[in-house]
Amino acid sequence: MRRRLYIISAALWLLLAPTACEEYLDVNKNVDAPAYVDGYLYLAGIQQAYQGLYYDVRATAPLAQMMGTSATYFNVYAQNFYPTGRDEGGELWRLTYFLQGMNLENLIKQSEAAGEWTLAGIGYAIKAFSWDQLTKMHGDLPMTDAYVPGLLSHDYDYQSEIYPQVRAWAYKAVEYLEKEDLTNYGTKISANDYIYGGDKAKWIKFAYGVIVRNLASLSNKTNFNTAYAQELIDAAAKSFATSADDATLRIAGGGTTAPYSEFNNFWGTFRPNLSYSYFQHEYAVQVFTGTVPKYDQATGNKTPVAGNTYYPYELAAKQIICDTAIITQAGHYDPRVAVKLATADDPTYSGIDNAFAVKKRKYLGGSFTGTSGPIGTAPSFYGRNASSSYAGTTHDGTGRWLYRDNAPYILMTCAELKFCLAEAYWKIGDKTAAFEAFKAGVKEDIAFTAKYITPGTKGSATGGDKITTALFTTLANQYAAGPFVDGLPTGDFSLSHIMMQKWVALYPWGAQEAWVDMRKYHYDISYSGEYPSQASGAWTINILNQKWDTDPTKVYKGLYLAPAQVQNRKSTYNLLNQGSPCFRIRPRYNSEYMWNKPSLEILTPISGLADNYQCSIPWFAYPGDLPTTN
Incomplete structure (x- = not known):
């Protein structure tokens, strides 16, 4: 199905308007905007636009319960409510339609015309990746006619049409990249490709990775086994083999010496975007710490435990990732917590090479909107109970791990794809293959995590990671051989192990994909019928009916949304949501809601102009076809 856009979107207007004024503009030719640009010159700018993914993590990470935020600009997500008139969560829309937009279209078309198959293939791989991310976040999109010159109206395409097109672009990328290319590029591609430096083999793996990602989001559809599973398995075999294949966008960094602030990572200390507003x-x-609590199903409350000053509640009998209560036994502690999460313990880094000291550290988390959590105060991502500081006697230096000025942007990892493969095998009933892919996924995420450790200076409170790479490797090897990975009894192995380890691997850079998974499993809401709704008993205006952790069908153990039936959750969503959680983010206001209201109005099953459009379940999360009415 397609719907007509009656007014051109703002982004497309900006892209197409210069063609309408070409004759006029010739009066004063702009040498900085020539009529033709060599295709390779587009490449660097197109790729650097991917910092926009990190902009939108500030929206998706709270939705996936990876982050909380006290920032007024984004804390609407605590209520799963996205009002019109605002542009938060709209950077990916801007990235795809405008920042890449016609630049990427020109790169592809010019390269095809010139027989520059390598460059065209890279272009198609990038296009497939961006559109896959865009539709998962926003749902239905203007796609088919998006860049047709001269149109004053554009069609809206539904996800059932967008999804196969994404894969078609990815397969086209593979076709071109495998084609003989006689072009002498010299350094034109290698000097402008900030992801793979022109390595065709890795770009082919990247394209297959996009296909895996695309199909994995369909794993809870009723026809997954017959329509999608084998294609996913085949693509995974041709995609990333190890963490060395990970897709990352390198940046220069430089802090105060960088010629432009944007040379530094969006999450680094020099650009205080995380500061202490996100935690x-x-x-x-x-x-991460194996402290998912046990809830009394009669009251929804946790059970206090006397004498435990760190975690004063009874824990669930079965922890999925680790059990940090048993720090004296090898393999029970997951050292990724010491890298991915922050702790205010050991402010002078004195114990960064001491296993016992590292294991004993305390980790505290905040609520949806404040650093004050149920057992203490969450630190900043840099490890202090204060806003990020770049200088002084006590400061955060250039940051740590992925929250560092010169850390690359992470686009897609081998670990993530291994978990997609494990899930596919699980769905078709091949538990042995699923278990092998699961174990590979954990080990590849360990390798990924270690790759970006930059230890702080022992005895100095001046930033960096609070563990050495050598100690991390030792503890990681013990964990991989222990009872939560290699030693996990096959009889205990479950879908929860796959999906929760994938969630850990995506933390927090891949919040977008983690949110995809949570939505396709409907946030583990309890309901009758095909999909959750108020009529199916999934929610009332005030409370969500979520599965208890003891339910074997619950995927994300410990996950309860804000208005759930358990302690520290019993709040309510914005009344306009009618009790439903958010299943998509509205299109960018400065595009669609200023220019395209008539086309949004006729979208189904919930109109794009409805107060609860953000609650409209996207096609990928329906078990079958998209219903015509809510």
Whole structure:
């Protein structure tokens, strides 16, 4: 199905308007905007636009309970409510339609015309990746006619049409990249490709990775086994083999010496975008530390435990990721917590090479909107209970791990794809293959995590990671051989192990994909019928009916949304949501809601102009076809 856009979107207007004024503009030719640009010159700018993914993590990470935020600009997500008139969560829309937009279209078309198959293939791989991310976040999109010159109206395409087109672009990328290319590029591609430096083999793996990602989001559809599973398995075999294949966008960094602020990572200390306005959510701490609590199903409350000053509640009998209560036994502690999460313990880094000291550290998480959590105060991502400081006697230096000025942007990892493969095998009933892919996924995420450790200076409170790479490797090897990975009894192995380890691997750079997974499993809401709704008993205006952790069908153990039936969650969503959680983010206001209201109005099953459009379940999360009415 397609719907007509009656007014051109703002982004497309900006892209197409110069063609309408070409004759006029010739009066004063702009040498900085020539009529033709060589294709390779587009490449660097197109890729650097991917910092926009990190902009939108500030929206998706709170939705996936990876982050909390006190920032007024983004804390609407605590209520799963996205009002019109605002542009938060709209950077990916801007990235795809405008920042890449016609630049990427020109790169592809010019390269095809010139027989520059390598460059055209890279272009198609990038296009597939961006559109896959865009539709998962926003749902239905203007696609088919998006860049047709001269149109004053554009069609809206539904996800059932966008999804196969994404894969078609990815397969086209593979076709071109495998084609003989006689072009002498010299350094034109290698000097402008900030992801793979022109390595065709890795770009082919990247394209297959996009296909895996695309199909993995369909894993809970009723026809997954017959329509999608084998294609995913085949693509995974041709995609990333190890963490060395990970897709990352390198940046220069430089802090105060960088010629432009944007040369530094969006999450680094020089650009205080995280500062102390974003912090780790309590759910993240529970998962990473093996402290998911047990809830009394009669009251929804946790059970206090006397004498435990760190975690004063009874824990669930079965923890999925680790059990940090048993720090004296090798393999029970997951050292990724010491890298991915922050702790205010050991401010002078004196114990960064001491295993016992590292294991004893405390990790605290905040609520949806404040650093004060149920057991303490969450630190900043840099490890202090204060806003990020770049200088002084006590400061955060250039940051740590992925929150560092010169850390690359992470686009896609081998670990993530291994978990997609494990899930596909699980769905078709091949538990043995699923278990092998699961173990590979954990080990590849360990390799990924270690790659970006930059230890602080022992005895100095001046930033960096609070563990050495050598100690991390030792503890990681013990963990991989222990009872939560290699030693996990096959009879205990479950879908929860796959999806929660994938969630850990995506933390927090891949919040977008983590949110995809949570939505396709409908946030573990309990309901009758095909999909959750108020009529199916999924929610009332005030409360969500979520599965208890003891339910074997619950995927994300410990996950309860804001208005759930358990302690520290019993709040309500914005009344306009009618009790439903958010299933998509509205299109960018400065594009669609200023220019395209008539086309949004006729979208189904919930109109794009409805107060609860953000609650419209996207096609990928329906078990079958998209219903015509809510």
